[in-house]
Amino acid sequence: MLRDIFITPFVDMVEAPDFLMQVLWEGLVSGVLYALIALGFVLIFRSSRILNFAQGIMVVFAALTLVGLHAMGLPAWIAVAATLAVMFVLAVTIERVVLRPLVGQPDIILFMATIGITLFLIGLGETIFGGENKVMITGELGIPTGDTVLEPFGGLLILQHLDITVVLVAVALVGALLAFLNYTRMGRAIRALGDDHQAALSVGISLQTIWVLVWFIAGIIALVTGIAWGARAGVSFALEVIAYKALPVLMLGGLESITGAIVGGLMIGVLEKIFEIYWGQPLLGGNTEAWFAFVLALIVLLFRPQGLFGERIIERV
Amino acid sequence: MLDAARTDEALLEVNNVEVIYNHVILVLKGVSLNVRKGGITALLGGNGAGKTTTLKAISNLLHSERGEVTKGSIVYKGERVQDLDPSALVKRGVIQVMEGRHCFQHLTVEENLMTGAYTRRDGRGAVDADLEMVYTYFPRLKERRRSQAGYTSGGEQQMTAVGRALMSRPEMILLDEPSMGLAPQLVEQIFEIVKSINENEGVSFLLAEQNTNVALRYAHQGYILENGRIVMEGTASELRENADVKEFYLGVSDEGRKSFRDVRSYRRRKRWLA
Ligand SMILES: Nc1ncnc2c1ncn2[C@@H]1O[C@H](COP(=O)(O)OP(=O)(O)OP(=O)(O)O)[C@@H](O)[C@H]1O
């Protein structure tokens, strides 16, 4: 038994490095998506102290809108643009109707308001586009579906072109977001607001503008993850799950840390895959991916309550 | 520009303003004051007198603290400004430097300064030129430009906060307790810079201070606030020479140093002042 836990998995890894690479690659693909979603959470949390429960349904809603608009006859890329417009309108509406009137209420009220948004979006999505499962318009968007086979160490490594596209797009999006946050006036304002609300107000940063902006960014992220995940699993309300996979990422990375979201997302993506393949399936009957990330996050929190990368709180005044 | 820019014209008029927190706590009980264009006006008073509340009433930062102006008016350049939000005021040239500096801790010093230019629309070149201007007033900040503000010293943070305000191209800075927690030498240095900003850039200051001594040396006009009311006003030199100010705020009287704890006489004087 101990041997199965402590020795066999590692022997397997060393004996079949090509397979290990396959596992790592697949972990990485999920990981970038987790990182992206976690970033959406972090940006909203930093600028409004809201844990956005609606992030999951936003993924579903964005994917449904895209597929729905295309079904109504819009060409694929026009449908993407139109979906982005819808996500923007959604951001403005949420700021106007939900956030603005609730300013100054306790955080838990705001959290519950995002549950309200979730229920509303479920209803809206079903009414407009119907509740049945749909197929993501992968081909129409020009996303390649073939695969490339490599032969590292004389073995076999299969890279789905879809996965490669997802990784490239997600990495580009994360890069663009980081550049935006670090080098633009608006990006600086988002970070400033996360540091000190009062001071941000005092220099004339408007909460409303920033809120619309971060919710719109969350909407863009939702659309990209919706396309990526929908292309593998189909478009249904089950897509929501990907957002909940981001929760342990937040526990691990810290709710406020941008770096934490990225590193945490990649780590969880890779580790849960490795665990599933080398420990979960042989020893626990598989399907460990559903809970592994939470357990890992809990264990980390036992030792580091601020998370692995929780932004260091600067104490001096 | 120098003193020529200083006039009797009121840039800001605060008339009989009353402020209530949380709908019940009455903090300002009818405060009136004028800030002259091109001048440094000191707002003096002890702990809890209402200095910060007055400044926040002007800059409209009260809302986020559940405070409200319930009476009176605040007029800036002839316009009633009490219903504007803080960003509209910053655009009109009024910006507050908050008590306790409030730098953005995880942003670098330079990024902090750049956030001050958030509301500006006059282009990159003008902003960059002002950044250089700030660095000439605060050479120390140029050395520290790449450090996270949270790891800089109290004095550097105060400089960052003032520099950040300056980046908005203000006409008037509401400066709340710049001396707080700083060594006397540093306080003097900060006030010297405030003075030269006032003289060279023509920026008017409303300066809230507990440190009456320093404030009255640099200010032109002064108001003394006690318990939510203005109890005395005048030019800085008048206030410096006033026996009561000497006794209660400067800590000296004709008989030499006197204890602040001389409660009985304090009460008597206070009645007289009110
Ligand atoms: N957010 C608030 N809610 C309720 N009361 C407040 C609030 N802020 C300030 N006060 C009260 O208003 C009074 C004036 O406070 P204020 O901060 O304006 O004084 P101050 O003159 O700036 O004092 P200090 O020199 O200590 O900064 C104090 O009694 C304070 O307790």
Ligand SMILES: [Mg+2]
């Ligand atoms: Mg104060």
